Amino acid sequence: MNLSPLQKARYEYSPKLPGMLRNGIAEICVSEGAATASVADQEKIKALFPNTYGKPEITFQKGANTSAAKKQVVGVILSGGQAPGGHNVISGLYDALKATNKDNVLLGFKGGPDGLLKNDYVEFDDAFIDAYRNTGGFDIIGSGRTKLETKEQFATVAENAKKNGLTAVVIIGGDDSNTNAATLAEYMAAKNTGIQVIGCPKTIDGDLKNEDIEASFGFDTATKTYSELIGNIERDANSAKKYWHFIKVMGRSASHVALECALETQPNICLIGEEVAAKKMTLAQITSYIADAVEKRGNAGKNFGVAIIPEGIVEFVPEFSKLIAEINELLAGEATAKFNALPDWTSKYNFIKAGLTAESFAVFDILPQGIQQQLFLERDPHGNVQVSLIESEKLFSEMVKAELAKRKAAGTYKGKFGAQHHFFGYEGRCAFPSNFDADYCYSLGYNAFMLIQYGYTGYLSKVSNISKPAEEWVAGGMPITKMMNMERRNGEDKPVIRKALVELDGAPFKYFEAHREEWSVETCFTYPGAIQYYGPAEVCDLTTRTLALEKGV
Numbered sequence: 001m002n003l004s005p006l007q008k009a010r011y012e013y014s015p016k017l018p019g020m021l022r023n024g025i026a027e028i029c030v031s032e033g034a035a036t037a038s039v040a041d042q043e044k045i046k047a048l049f050p051n052t053y054g055k056p057e058i059t060f061q062k063g064a065n066t067s068a069a070k071k072q073v074v075g076v077i078l079s080g081g082q083a084p085g086g087h088n089v090i091s092g093l094y095d096a097l098k099a100t101n102k103d104n105v106l107l108g109f110k111g112g113p114d115g116l117l118k119n120d121y122v123e124f125d126d127a128f129i130d131a132y133r134n135t136g137g138f139d140i141i142g143s144g145r146t147k148l149e150t151k152e153q154f155a156t157v158a159e160n161a162k163k164n165g166l167t168a169v170v171i172i173g174g175d176d177s178n179t180n181a182a183t184l185a186e187y188m189a190a191k192n193t194g195i196q197v198i199g200c201p202k203t204i205d206g207d208l209k210n211e212d213i214e215a216s217f218g219f220d221t222a223t224k225t226y227s228e229l230i231g232n233i234e235r236d237a238n239s240a241k242k243y244w245h246f247i248k249v250m251g252r253s254a255s256h257v258a259l260e261c262a263l264e265t266q267p268n269i270c271l272i273g274e275e276v277a278a279k280k281m282t283l284a285q286i287t288s289y290i291a292d293a294v295e296k297r298g299n300a301g302k303n304f305g306v307a308i309i310p311e312g313i314v315e316f317v318p319e320f321s322k323l324i325a326e327i328n329e330l331l332a333g334e335a336t337a338k339f340n341a342l343p344d345w346t347s348k349y350n351f352i353k354a355g356l357t358a359e360s361f362a363v364f365d366i367l368p369q370g371i372q373q374q375l376f377l378e379r380d381p382h383g384n385v386q387v388s389l390i391e392s393e394k395l396f397s398e399m400v401k402a403e404l405a406k407r408k409a410a411g412t413y414k415g416k417f418g419a420q421h422h423f424f425g426y427e428g429r430c431a432f433p434s435n436f437d438a439d440y441c442y443s444l445g446y447n448a449f450m451l452i453q454y455g456y457t458g459y460l461s462k463v464s465n466i467s468k469p470a471e472e473w474v475a476g477g478m479p480i481t482k483m484m485n486m487e488r489r490n491g492e493d494k495p496v497i498r499k500a501l502v503e504l505d506g507a508p509f510k511y512f513e514a515h516r517e518e519w520s521v522e523t524c525f526t527y528p529g530a531i532q533y534y535g536p537a538e539v540c541d542l543t544t545r546t547l548a549l550e551k552g553v
């Protein structure tokens with residue numbers, strides 16, 4: 001393998017553990033809290049998880065080890081989208097497992113949940129793990145999005161686990177994957193397999209957090225990477241003074257990534273999906289809001305700016321969601337083939353006009369033609385519009401352009417408008433983990449093994465107090481059922497981990513809200529620069545602005 005100088009240097013980095021875990025199992029004991037209850041729908045969740053519901057929160061402390069000596073054979077998977085630090089969760093898990101008993105074994109199941117179903121795995125050893133320490137990516141064993149949720153799948157996993165003598169499975173994933181980890185844990189307990197299941201909170205989207213989990217790993221590095229790029233673009237905009245940059249950032253649904261990037265870079269505009277939904281904003285209102293900033297700046301001679309658009313925005317616009325639902329209905333079943341057979345866009349347009357309600361057609365009709373056509377291009381396996389493929393950065397810039405043309409004709413807008421478009425997503429998911437993510441992930445993995453060693457199942461590895469230096473971090477575990485409620489999914493009520501959306505009364509949004517008017521008209525850009533791996537702690541070990549504001553530090 002060809003190694004870059006940074007990669008070589010990062011191999012030498014020693015991730016920081018919470019103080020209480022630093023001396024290994026010999027000096028780690030457990031303190032159990034009170035029984036827990038799920039955040040909502042307690043009776044229903046309790047009935048669905050009779051073996052794993054209501055268990056206590058646990059916290060590790062310094063003290064004499066009381067765990068039973070037992071050879072552990074642990075299987076681990078990476079599940080869902082990549083997030084910086086996944087390799088460190090595995091190396092932390094491996095180090096804790098080997099430090100506890102050199103005969104313990106760690107198997108990495110390949111390609112996400114599929115690896116567990118197909119019994120496709122590798123056995124890790126020192127050389128294998130050493131090649132991935134402190135690196136980005138999930139390439140150590142790959143990842144996948146297969147959902148582990150049916151009884152048949154669980155039976156296959158149990159069978160494969162038994163074949164390999166597994167004592168525990170660790171699932172590194174987001175809210176859906178950890179919901180499935182809880183169901184798998186319940187299955188394993190109900191069947192008396194003796195196999196424990198532990199989850200670790202991952203996702204760059206930042207939406208797996210709650211009163212127990214302060215942040216999902218990967219959010220820190222991904223947002224720092226996007227913020228570096230946005231800062232660079234801001235500086236370019238402020239140098240050339242001739243473009244508005246419309247920048248879409250990842251985050252399938254929640255706008256945490258967009259908000260964090262805005263807090264880091266102070267752009268002129270940042271849309272927040274959750275606010276758009278709460279205020280029931282229309283596309284025209286959002287367009288007008290952006291055009292107002294462009295107009296004010298343009299009339300003051302500042303024909304440049306930066307607007308951040310969250311990937312999930314369109315689903316938060318009520319009239320747009322309704323339009324998508326109607327299109328999905330309109331093209332259900334055989335109608336798709338009929339639609340595709342129409343000879344040209346005019347006939348397709350007329351078909352759409354005849355099939356939509358007048359209200360939804362009016363929304364469709366104000367979209368730029370390129371976006372209208374995107375709605376009918378790629379469909380998911382269920383035949384639904386793939387909303388995440390809609391180029392919302394272009395949607396808004398084109399709508400703003402049309403609005404500005406009207407304002408120009410009316411004589412209110414005197415500036416010039418030229419737009420550039422960007423989408424930052426994959427650029428940030430496999431970056432070298434920041435020191436924070438390298439430390440946090442290693443700790444989550446190390447801690448996951450302690451939960452296994454102490455016999456817990458159905459728990460999420462929990463490392464808290466993470467806005468403080470690592471020495472003060474608190475390690476422990478929380479039953480996953482505590483984070484669950486019932487939600488309607490595909491026509492059925494299901495127990496799921498509650499997804500964290502941006503809270504409009506939370507400190508990060510409040511800070512943004514208090515400053516955004518000034519940022520929209522003035523040029524208040526801040527340039528965060530590249531992630532720093534070496535240097536003073538106040539530069540290298542910083543947490544996100546989101547976490548700092550949430551914790552008041």
Ligand code: FBP
Pocket residue numbers: 079080081082083174202203204205250251252253311388429
């Ligand atoms: P996870 O929720 O699995 O962590 O993935 C998040 C994410 O990166 C989203 O931000 C993005 O919308 C999506 O994955 C992209 O998925 P894919 O990798 O399948 O293109």
